Amino acid sequence: MTTEASHGQDFLSKFGRLPQSAFPQQIARAYRLLHDRQWYSQQETRDYQLNLAKTITSHASKNVPVYRDLYGEEIEIRSWEDFQSLPTLTRTKYSAAESDQKVAERTPPNSKTIGSSPTSGTTGAMVWIAHTPLANAWRCACILREFEWLGVEPSGDCAICRQPVSHDSPDWSDEIGAEVTPCWVHPAIQELLPIGRGYKFDIGLPIRKIADSIMELQPAFLHGTPSFFLSIAEFLEGFRPKAILTISEQLFPDAKRKLENAYGAPVFDTYAAVEVNRVAASCPNSDGYHVHDENVIFEVLDEKGRPTPQGETGRVVITSLHNFATPIIRYELGDLAELGVPCSCSRGLTKVETFHGRQVSRMMLGNGKYRVATSLILTLRDLPQVNQVQIVQSTLDRFKVAYVANRDITDDEKRKVQTVFEQLAERKVQVNFCRVERIPPLPNGKTPPFVVDPGLAG
Numbered sequence: 001m002t003t004e005a006s007h008g009q010d011f012l013s014k015f016g017r018l019p020q021s022a023f024p025q026q027i028a029r030a031y032r033l034l035h036d037r038q039w040y041s042q043q044e045t046r047d048y049q050l051n052l053a054k055t056i057t058s059h060a061s062k063n064v065p066v067y068r069d070l071y072g073e074e075i076e077i078r079s080w081e082d083f084q085s086l087p088t089l090t091r092t093k094y095s096a097a098e099s100d101q102k103v104a105e106r107t108p109p110n111s112k113t114i115g116s117s118p119t120s121g122t123t124g125a126m127v128w129i130a131h132t133p134l135a136n137a138w139r140c141a142c143i144l145r146e147f148e149w150l151g152v153e154p155s156g157d158c159a160i161c162r163q164p165v166s167h168d169s170p171d172w173s174d175e176i177g178a179e180v181t182p183c184w185v186h187p188a189i190q191e192l193l194p195i196g197r198g199y200k201f202d203i204g205l206p207i208r209k210i211a212d213s214i215m216e217l218q219p220a221f222l223h224g225t226p227s228f229f230l231s232i233a234e235f236l237e238g239f240r241p242k243a244i245l246t247i248s249e250q251l252f253p254d255a256k257r258k259l260e261n262a263y264g265a266p267v268f269d270t271y272a273a274v275e276v277n278r279v280a281a282s283c284p285n286s287d288g289y290h291v292h293d294e295n296v297i298f299e300v301l302d303e304k305g306r307p308t309p310q311g312e313t314g315r316v317v318i319t320s321l322h323n324f325a326t327p328i329i330r331y332e333l334g335d336l337a338e339l340g341v342p343c344s345c346s347r348g349l350t351k352v353e354t355f356h357g358r359q360v361s362r363m364m365l366g367n368g369k370y371r372v373a374t375s376l377i378l379t380l381r382d383l384p385q386v387n388q389v390q391i392v393q394s395t396l397d398r399f400k401v402a403y404v405a406n407r408d409i410t411d412d413e414k415r416k417v418q419t420v421f422e423q424l425a426e427r428k429v430q431v432n433f434c435r436v437e438r439i440p441p442l443p444n445g446k447t448p449p450f451v452v453d454p455g456l457a458g
């Protein structure tokens, strides 16, 4: 462990103000713990997690029917081996259980349900997650540590471009094309930091209308998917936000570079899921991400359920350490990721090299097998005229490549791309190229670079 002095002042002392009410004070305490703990060793972090994991699994096996069925009553976790031998829970299985099976019959006083969120339902399976004061405080504290890592003075408004937004809300403004809220993160954070207004744009509106509003408002921050901010960049010439905060999609290195060039601002990527709140964010000193290990246990497992070695892709399995109302333990999010080697920044937090998104960047090979399609996506996006691309797999050997570009892909380039397709698929495939004006987002607001037809994925 290194001393506090060598790692600088915490973000709240630098930019914050003294909170008056209890909840922001609780957030500030949790943030200061995160600020200090990021420099603890991996072993110290592991011990801390194991203690919390013992408490939450014991609580869940006693008080939550879905875990009681899975583990048997009164389970006791003594070691990492015990924890890692617990069965994992898939999103499909979890969402199939009745809601009263997933909510704790008894909770500690700081873990009463005070609200809820449904998941985005990308896979069709909706999951309902309770908000509690304890889980919310940790969520907000993780957001503060993300601000610290971003390292930008936090005042100013934010344009949020993540998904279609209903026009029925009382906060909706027709003139702006967005829902307007007084604070763009959790309102309690406004008592701690000079956070500005949020403009939650309806990304279903014409892109020109959104761009005109952003030019008029000149928000300090942009928050949303990389693909959306790439597609709108040509209409925002000269606009210079403080930072672009990306989420919900795999941030490819070329997209990051293009965004930085187009907006002249740093790009900061975060990875979160409704089930477990904040999970990871860009390391401020290197490529890759750090996990909020004090909020979640983040595992990457192979097909047999064993931890994958560094550099190999595996399934993300996650445990929420602070939600006692709807516990989430060894839960398969449906995403893929690769762990990295310990980070040069000397933070002891788990390092993730790459997130591959919700199993969308994978080609289906048949017999239930998939292959990560990153090489294919990168080949297409490396073509100089291509701004955005989406591959749709309709059968095992038929693909459509939709792309946004200022000129057609040449026959030579098509042959090169075809070769990469066939190397991945290990067979002859049919590829149709289709130049389009715009690739529309899916109803959940995402524009994945690889889509397997739902009929085929069935």
Ligand SMILES: [Zn+2]
Binding pocket: 283, 284, 285, 286, 290, 343, 344, 345, 346, 347
């Ligand atoms: Zn790092």
